[in-house]
Amino acid sequence: MSIDFVPAEDYRNEVKALYKSAFPKEEQAPFRLLFKRERQGIADFYAVVDEGEFVGLTLLTGLDDVVTLFFFAIDDNLRGHGYGTEVLTALKDKYDGKRIFICIEPIEKDAPNYKQRVKRKAFYKKNGFKVMPFQVKEAGVTYDIMSVGGDVTFKEYERITKRFFGRVLYFFIKRF
Helix, strand or coil: CCEEEEEHHHHHHHHHHHHHHHCCHHHCCCHHHHHHHHHCCCEEEEEEEECCEEEEEEEEEEECCEEEEEEEEECHHHCCCCHHHHHHHHHHHHCCCCEEEEEECCCCCCCCCHHHHHHHHHHHHHCCCEEEEEEEEECCEEEEEEEECCCCCHHHHHHHHHHHHHHHHHCCCEEC
16 A cells, blocks of 8 residues: 555546545535635645555645644545555654644434444544544534644634635634
């Protein structure tokens, strides 16, 4: 396995198909916004490839020594083959010295995707992430924050999110 991060534009069709299938509509930002933020230097939007084969996507943005992994997905057909862990390891190397955080759905027993949430949280814990002591709400969806490389504060989350989404969408963000 040889993980490389290449511009998402190089695999635009594959990236778009995976983005649309991997994330619920209510969790998706407009696809063109992702490329716009990359062109503006606000985000790093990558296709993840293994020896030239498309395996997934990542979109990261940050400020100072904090980076958020806004979007991360591995192709359905390749899940369970170690790609997720390999990509996270490669990202930790790529962003060495930085704290990396993610937003994940909290574990709620009555959630329709309860088992998926449990599995996702265990995956990130296995990869060194720990849960932060606050939740956030983005456009009506509640998330737990998990980080690796050090703790992240709500203020840091807020600054990064405001920078990425802009003032209008920022107002949908609330601390619980």
